[in-house]
Amino acid sequence: MIERQLTLIMENKPGALARVVGLFHQRGYNIDSLHVDPIEDLAPYKFIEDELDIKLASREVSRLIIKTTVGDSLMRQILRQINKLIEVIAVSDDESTYLKGILRDENLL
Amino acid sequence: MKLAGNDMLIQSLINEGVEYIFGYPGGAALHIYDSIFKQKEMQHILVRHEQGATHAADGYARATGKPGVVMVTSGPGATNAITGIATAFMDSIPMVVISGQVQSHLIGTDAFQETDMIGISRPIVKHSFTVDHQKNIPQIVKEAFHIATSGRQGPVVIDIPKDITNPDDLFDYEYPAKANIRSYNPPIEPDSSQVKRVVDAIINSKRPVIYAGGGTISSNASDELRELNRYINVPVTNTLMGLGVYPATDERFLGMLGMHGTYQANMAMHNADLILAIGARFDDRITNTPEKFAPKAKIVHFDVDHSSVSKIIEADIAVFGQVKNSLQSINLQVKERLDEIDKDRFDEWHEQIAEWKKLHGLNHHMYKEESDNNPILPQAVVQHIYQASHGKAFVTSDVGQHQMFAAQYYHFDEPRKWINSGGLGTMGFGLPSAMGVKLAYPHEEVVCITGEGSIQMCIQELSTCSQYKLPIKIFNINNLALGMVKQWQDMNYEGRHSSISYEDSLPDFKSLAESYGHVGIKITKNSQLKSGIEKAFAIKDKLVFVDIYVDPNEHVYPMLVAPNGSLKDMWLSKGSKT
Numbered sequence: 251m252i253e254r255q256l257t258l259i260m261e262n263k264p265g266a267l268a269r270v271v272g273l274f275h276q277r278g279y280n281i282d283s284l285h286v287d288p289i290e291d292l293a294p295y296k297f298i299e300d301e302l303d304i305k306l307a308s309r310e311v312s313r314l315i316i317k318t319t320v321g322d323s324l325m326r327q328i329l330r331q332i333n334k335l336i337e338v339i340a341v342s343d344d345e346s347t348y349l350k351g352i353l354r355d356e357n358l359l
Numbered sequence: 360m361k362l363a364g365n366d367m368l369i370q371s372l373i374n375e376g377v378e379y380i381f382g383y384p385g386g387a388a389l390h391i392y393d394s395i396f397k398q399k400e401m402q403h404i405l406v407r408h409e410q411g412a413t414h415a416a417d418g419y420a421r422a423t424g425k426p427g428v429v430m431v432t433s434g435p436g437a438t439n440a441i442t443g444i445a446t447a448f449m450d451s452i453p454m455v456v457i458s459g460q461v462q463s464h465l466i467g468t469d470a471f472q473e474t475d476m477i478g479i480s481r482p483i484v485k486h487s488f489t490v491d492h493q494k495n496i497p498q499i500v501k502e503a504f505h506i507a508t509s510g511r512q513g514p515v516v517i518d519i520p521k522d523i524t525n526p527d528d529l530f531d532y533e534y535p536a537k538a539n540i541r542s543y544n545p546p547i548e549p550d551s552s553q554v555k556r557v558v559d560a561i562i563n564s565k566r567p568v569i570y571a572g573g574g575t576i577s578s579n580a581s582d583e584l585r586e587l588n589r590y591i592n593v594p595v596t597n598t599l600m601g602l603g604v605y606p607a608t609d610e611r612f613l614g615m616l617g618m619h620g621t622y623q624a625n626m627a628m629h630n631a632d633l634i635l636a637i638g639a640r641f642d643d644r645i646t647n648t649p650e651k652f653a654p655k656a657k658i659v660h661f662d663v664d665h666s667s668v669s670k671i672i673e674a675d676i677a678v679f680g681q682v683k684n685s686l687q688s689i690n691l692q693v694k695e696r697l698d699e700i701d702k703d704r705f706d707e708w709h710e711q712i713a714e715w716k717k718l719h720g721l722n723h724h725m726y727k728e729e730s731d732n733n734p735i736l737p738q739a740v741v742q743h744i745y746q747a748s749h750g751k752a753f754v755t756s757d758v759g760q761h762q763m764f765a766a767q768y769y770h771f772d773e774p775r776k777w778i779n780s781g782g783l784g785t786m787g788f789g790l791p792s793a794m795g796v797k798l799a800y801p802h803e804e805v806v807c808i809t810g811e812g813s814i815q816m817c818i819q820e821l822s823t824c825s826q827y828k829l830p831i832k833i834f835n836i837n838n839l840a841l842g843m844v845k846q847w848q849d850m851n852y853e854g855r856h857s858s859i860s861y862e863d864s865l866p867d868f869k870s871l872a873e874s875y876g877h878v879g880i881k882i883t884k885n886s887q888l889k890s891g892i893e894k895a896f897a898i899k900d901k902l903v904f905v906d907i908y909v910d911p912n913e914h915v916y917p918m919l920v921a922p923n924g925s926l927k928d929m930w931l932s933k934g935s936k937t
Contacts, residue, residue: 260542261542264489265487265489268478269481272482276482302541302544304541326669327666327670330665330666331666333665334664334665334666336485336486336506336540336542336543337542338542339541339542348665350542350543350544
């Protein structure tokens, strides 16, 4: 069990946060800290637009930072389940970044 | 064109090509039901309980591959639909469920028939939508159908407050041609370098097995799978969800694997050096103890869902994409490299499997024992149904011993013919799902193999069958107890039969069926069995309910030894272990 930090980029819509949080709760894992805010400056996330061939607008997407304590194999499973959520655009931990359908080994977020 | 919210919703469903809506009206859905009344393109099927609506839509979806559509009202209407939504979710069945909701300004006030449907259904849907404005209805419906039917399929809920369906507020209506969801693009085509690695692995293997599951059916990849095995000619096993995707009567077919799989299927998996897992997810009913699963095998996993791969069993090669596209790609490469496959390479493996097949653990010879001195064996019932329907029927089932007997003894040669709740294991699924299948295929034989426990969980739908004249054949394998629970109590709890009997309170199913206007047949002796089942199939225009009293002490075998067993550890009959 290691303390980890996850970063997500997701649609700024009602209900999106509950879906993410539910995945932790369902498996009995506690969230130590959680921070979410709409993204105004999209420049650092240009790679998402490039990779996915989409256009994001200011405050249309949110950044979510979760700190939690989870084992290795479970972390991978949670990352993949989060990436599966329709409203999540990208998710990343200390090692890997998942964009929809794409796994990048370096941490981009 | 200007339309009100209720008409927009219904027009959107018509634009999606929906034929049937399975549902039940109520306060919050009244405006919508008024729109249903005014149109002719779709038929609404009024069920007797919302669980029945979801299972009927589910059966329709499994048989046709098209999404099932459900309409329910708020509160109890919505919560009654939950079991059926969870059933569809666990088996990745495309379904769109529309639930009425109290008026927007009342949400959160404990209004009459208010419940947080989005919250309750969240862990058991692929996605859900709350409609916040009429103008978004067409886009939401388009996206709901797109999400339900693409990638790994699943149920989608649309919750729509009553004021949004108000017939007096008109807005522009145009149905979008395409759903564009920027954060949703499930894989379709596989990575060709991964495909090449799979072909290399096949060429270098000596003891390969194809393990194909429900994902192969939902991707409509049965033809591609059969084509692949015409090239490589290796043994094939199917999961409970995958039965029919490879012909059961083919000489390479091993039968179902797993908890109640055949001896040869489980032994082949345990001893394989290469497992091609195609649209299957290594469920705990398949692997037994994961650490002991197939110790010598290299695992190739084909799946459309990233999160299914290496979840239970670590994959050596993963191929992401629609199973159909992945198999097409494999077939192209295999075809080009046919000369590299040594035809005799698998001879020893086939000989070994032929040896295992002799032990199988099933009992195909019970016709000889059919004297009235012996009780009717449930396995024999299924074999007679198989013979009488020429192996061509759609078969739905419920959950328990009868389900396993149906899976073991009805040999499916085509996909989408075997309709059962595999993942969630929902009792009550059989009858309503058979209604959905019969509506989709009115000229095909639709059989429901059930038990006296399961059938009573949705027996109210006999009334729906009467209303819409659905001549289903129901075979109730009646052992007077919750047989599978009883089997576990026999095997693991020293025969302490806790709460598995109804004592003498069972209804007379024959009279019950007759009271709904159906035909009832009661069979209690072996001498009535064959003729009784044939008589049921001879009646074409009416539902026939055949209540068959069977041996209450029969167990399902083979059965994996748990806990801590591997796939080679099986009970083959009472008291006889591998």
